[in-house]
Amino acid sequence: MQQLVVTRDMFESQLELAISKVKDPRIGLFGPDSMMWKLSRHALFGAHGSGRALLLQIAHPWVTRGVDEHSKTRSDPLGRAKRTFTTVLSIVYGDLEQATKYARAVHNVHNRIQGTMDSSAGAFGEGTPYMANEANALLWVHATLWDTTVMMYELFRRPLSAEEKDRFYNETKLFAYMFGIPDAILPPDWESFKEYNRSIWDSDQLVVTDSTRELAAFLFAPLHFTLTPAMAWLKITTAATLPTRLREEFNLPYGRKERLIFASGRKILSVAEPITPGLIRNGPAYVEASRRIRGLPSTIMTRALTRAMFGRPELVALKQPTKP
Known part of the structure; x- marks a missing residue:
């Protein structure tokens, strides 16, 4: 596959394209009537897809190599996760100014992530160059997020119609533009997007090496012993939802025991989610954004949860006037 570097000019051009499609900068790229907010606000469900999305990403040899050479994931996994989620949530839920600020920051960081294998x-020989700001690599990471989002929603809540999936996919193109991904390589609709995902799963673009398996084991290691049950459940959910080839290459067990646990847990979660407090069910970023567009500040509880999760009291809340 021929490399397509996302230059600064290409990035700014796609960013301007995204900006041109925003009706209200105060609301941001999407808003409360969007499929993006409708699916993403089920944060409790979405969190269950984090393992799947991460393993699909690191199965691309460039991603694993980039992590090993340029990322603090191994020395500061929690900090790395906080930075990633802060960026995604700020682009999805933030106002236009905040979204573009984070998009430019990511592009600048990606410019420094390059090297050689x-x-x-798989398809990538020793000594060949890799770079984070390459359009096809960016598209793959992008695809893992939104394919997984739909899968988790349908697994734990309800099936989506073809029209809903197409609406959602069209909205994800705005997110792609924020990273400079050009229309020329974006699948035109949801079915084409699904076919793109399947084709990559079955291709030599993805391969699980010893380094990839080592990184996966590190990602699933509990940061504290009290998190052991949660990480064990996440590992089972990841095994249940990965493509079969990749699940086997990652050596994730998924036998009769795991299938029974997943089936039972899926039912329990589907019943429990609607009665879970909204702040937990939807996530603090959604609550902040919903209040912001109504002109309301964040709440004490939201600030407390946001600080616990992200190390700061607010992500996308209403900006308070600066005192003279």
């Missing part, structure tokens, strides 16, 4: 892996 230290060994052959």
Whole structure:
């Protein structure tokens, strides 16, 4: 596959395209009537897809190599996760100013992430160059997020219609533009997007090496012993939802025991989610954004949860006037 570098000019052009489609900068890229907010606000469900999305991403040899050479994931996994989620949530729920600020910051960071492959892996030979700001690599990471979002929603809540999926997919193109991904390589509709995902799953673009498996084991290791049951459940959910080839290459067990646990947990979660407090069910960023567009500040509880999760009291809340 021929490399397509997202230059600064290409990035700014796609960013302007996204900006041109925003009706109200105060609301941001999407808003309360969007499919993006409708699906993303089920944060409790979405969190269950984090393992799947991450493993699909690191199965691309460039991602694993980039993590090993340029990321603090191994030395500061919690900090890395906080930064990633802060960026995604700020683009999805923030106003236009905040979304574009984070998009530019990511592009600048990606410009520094490049190097050469230290060994052959699938389609990528030893010594070949890799770079984070390459359009096809960016598209793959982008695809893992939104394919997984739909899968989690349908697994735990309800099936989506073809029209809903097409609406959602068209909205995800705005997110793609924020990273400079050009229309020329974006699948035109949901069915084409699904076919794109399937084709990558079955191709030599993805391969699980010893380094990839080592990174996966690190990502599933509990940061504290009290998190052991949660990480075990996430591992089972990931095994249940990964493509079969990749699940087997990652050596994730998914036998009779795991299938029974997943089926039972899925039913319990589907019943429990609607009665879970909204702040937990929807996530603090959605609550902040919903209040912001009504001209309301964040709440004490939301600020407390946001600080606990992200190390700061607010993500996308209403900006308070600066005192003279």
